[in-house]
Amino acid sequence: MAETPPPRVMLSHPMLSPIEPALQAEGWRVARAWELAEADRLDVRAILHAGEVPLTPALLETLPELGLVACVSVGYDGVDVAWCRARGIEVTHAAGLNAEDVAEHALGLVIAAWRDIVAGDRMIREGLWTAKQGFAVRPSLRGRRFGVVGLGAIGQASAARAQAFGVDIAWWGPRPKPQAPWPRRDSLIDLAAWSDILLIASRATAENRGLISREVIEAVGPRGLIVNVARGALVDEDALIAALRDGRLGRAALDVFQTEPTPAARWAGIPNLVLTPHSAGGTRDGIPRMVGQAVENVRGFLAGQSLLSPVQEA
């Protein structure tokens, strides 16, 4: 009698390579999507996936035994969940595991941009701090209006931290949340017009692409700051760049981009802008928790048990 070979699981992207040893430690055979042998497609049962990367039906259709896409990330905007479920493929994600990490980075971006910390560092290093030339004085963060787009786990964790800085807080999202401790504005444009600082913390979906439109950007205005720690697709990036260039928007701080990695040339010469390389959600503390939960989801699936953190979607 032939022995049953260990189950095969696939990594969808090279950025996930560091977790390969953890999968091998489970006794699974590991396949890599970027160097996949034809024969190996036939028995891939689960994919470990970085949820923001597009996972095309064209690829998924070549995997007859696939039953699970386990996202290591909180977001799963690269996965067509409805398409998967219609074919009996489950989708899981890292539910709520990095909200605190994203929130602390979000506040760091807010203060770094609002109080000119990145600009101040550059000024000193370029030798521009002299007895005659000091820094341009900025307003306090305290007392400003802090608007949050999307009051999920990240939005709430960010607002709770912002509160300690003495800002006024309001939010908008598509659904009212009667339990929320902060007032919901009637519309996104209303929130943007009210806000000195607008923090984007929404889940990205097929429906809300470009939600932060030219109109929303202009409503935040010449003295305002937009911070995005959610997904690049939520912002009309060309409109944001144009508004920064001609002063219709005061400032921006971005951790996420339309395409990632974003090219340096795209941002050259644009004023009042802080950029980080999609680093808000991945910390030495958070990544093992997220990978652990994804592996746990694969283990449960292979054992025929219920999933730990399936995507909850209508």
Next chain:
Amino acid sequence: MAETPPPRVMLSHPMLSPIEPALQAEGWRVARAWELAEADRLDVRAILHAGEVPLTPALLETLPELGLVACVSVGYDGVDVAWCRARGIEVTHAAGLNAEDVAEHALGLVIAAWRDIVAGDRMIREGLWTAKQGFAVRPSLRGRRFGVVGLGAIGQASAARAQAFGVDIAWWGPRPKPQAPWPRRDSLIDLAAWSDILLIASRATAENRGLISREVIEAVGPRGLIVNVARGALVDEDALIAALRDGRLGRAALDVFQTEPTPAARWAGIPNLVLTPHSAGGTRDGIPRMVGQAVENVRGFLAGQSLLSPVQEA
């Protein structure tokens, strides 16, 4: 009968030039220390001063009618208060008026340094964010140990904000504060060894120069971060630079320096370092409050009334 001329007040440094119109609006004659006519020395009654700038007895002795040094700043480390008082010269400062502004900048420096926000911005702009080369993963701020040196108004406002990020907080200062909501460590070196992040928020005096010594810096250690928003003189800057260079200290973020403006060349090639140009305490909201209080002190002094915010010193 000759009319009494309006009182003469003096600005001590060119950086205070922007407040000249406010003094003229009071009807005072304004003298400038950096272009002072001999005859004008004779009736200078008050000096508007930036407290961190040395105000030498050699200058003060040439001003026979001087009765007040009104610091626009919170700090007054450039003023020899005992020398002044022995000669009947009062000293006032901006008591507690910018603690919140300094605290928000302090937390901005903490997060920008701890979560690699300044380094991330530089990485993207230098084209170093590529599909193969991502960011170096950092620990969360949450759960770390946050030590505060000096629990005055700035230390307390910083700790209150840090608390919202889920850090453990402890402090050290020369005097116990039984009302403080956070535990005091037995010594500075004990606090430094305990801390992942050490925030310097002490008043600078003649006695605590170089308080943050090589030993304290090494106690914070290779994975630790030192943030200084107080005064450059509190830190042994050469020891700090050496420790950053060879990895005995992990990171630093500095808003204040041994000499200001600090020259760019001094910081070239030193890793894991965020610099801002003494901008923590001066905001568009705070500066008018501080200038207003200093002008109020001069007005009260000239009218023979009690002073609003005299320096409280043993």
